[in-house]
Amino acid sequence: MKDFQPSRRDFLKIAGGIGVALLGTGTASKVLPAKKMLRPPGGQQEADFLSRCLRCDRCRSSCPTKVIGLANVRDGLVNTRTPVLNFHQGICDFCRKCMEVCPTGALQFFDPLRDKIGRANIQPDICLAYDSRGCRLCVDACPYGAICMDAQNLPVVDEEKCNGCGVCENVCPALVLHGFSGNRTQRIRGIKVEVREGGEDK
Ligand code: SF4
Ligand code: SF4
Ligand code: SF4
The missing domain is CATH 3.30.70.20 (Alpha-Beta Plaits)
Incomplete structure (x- = not known):
């Protein structure tokens, strides 16, 4: 019998299928509960942020101080590949570049003298x-x-x-x-x- 050697595409399909199945049973949220994440400025309304964020990576790529990193599956399935702040990498000087490139409004207007990241x-x-x-x-x-x-x-x-x-x-x-x-x-x-x-x- 010919050995089954899955391609990368097959692997992603299988992994995605398992993820969807777990989500359907509610198991994923129990096994991988969503952690509270520090979002880039303007992304502090968490439910609204998660519903809008495309995981497109534009904010992270455009951040001049490199303070934006990516959440991974250990942060909860729903957070995977969403942008998070990592102050061991950099700081936020509120330059607004991430807000300007965000295509969906997941990062909205932020006034550093009034609004709070954390x-x-x-x-x-x-x-x-x-x-x-x-x-x-x-x-x-x-x-x-x-x-x-x-x-x-x-x-x-x-x-x-x-x-x-x-x-x-x-x-x-x-x-x-x-x-x-x-x-x-x-x-x-x-x-x-x-x-x-x-x-x-x-
Ligand atoms: S406001 Fe500027 S420094 Fe702060 S996270 Fe966005 S791009 Fe980075
Ligand atoms: S630019 Fe906006 S939509 Fe894209 S990953 Fe960042 S917050 Fe999400
Ligand atoms: S205390 Fe607050 S405002 Fe001051 S450096 Fe720390 S995070 Fe920034």
Whole structure:
């Protein structure tokens, strides 16, 4: 009997068929629950964003700071190949290029002084200031004056001023220093921008 050797096209068809079958039974959403994703600016209304995004990759290709990456299947089937922000790669300076090239309006008008991508949260277990090492890089780097030192010399985020640009997470050296000291259990930095409660513009 002739061996069956599937081409790449056959493989994609089979994989797609399995995906559709799993979606039909609801199994996919249980096995691969959708995570909350940090979208490029203007994509914070998650349900509307997902219904419009074509996964066309234009926003990622046009981003000059390379802060846009792609979600994968581990982020949930519905999120696969949608654009997400990765502040370990870059920062968002709100240049608007991604919004301009988006063909469907998945990324809509965004005012960085009013709208929010997310919120920066201090991670006390990792932040070097909590480790008595006197770091204040995030305070000095924030372009919106949204972080200050409190009376104990610990960084505090002003939720109203923070728009989630990612500069603080990008400059934080804690991951590197903890990595050198052998602590590889935490893959986040001492400050991490996260989706705001509800995941919508506030
Ligand atoms: S606004 Fe500019 S820097 Fe920010 S994600 Fe879009 S293209 Fe990138
Ligand atoms: S340009 Fe718009 S439609 Fe294309 S991947 Fe980006 S958000 Fe989705
Ligand atoms: S994400 Fe960080 S750097 Fe950007 S506005 Fe918020 S606190 Fe400032």
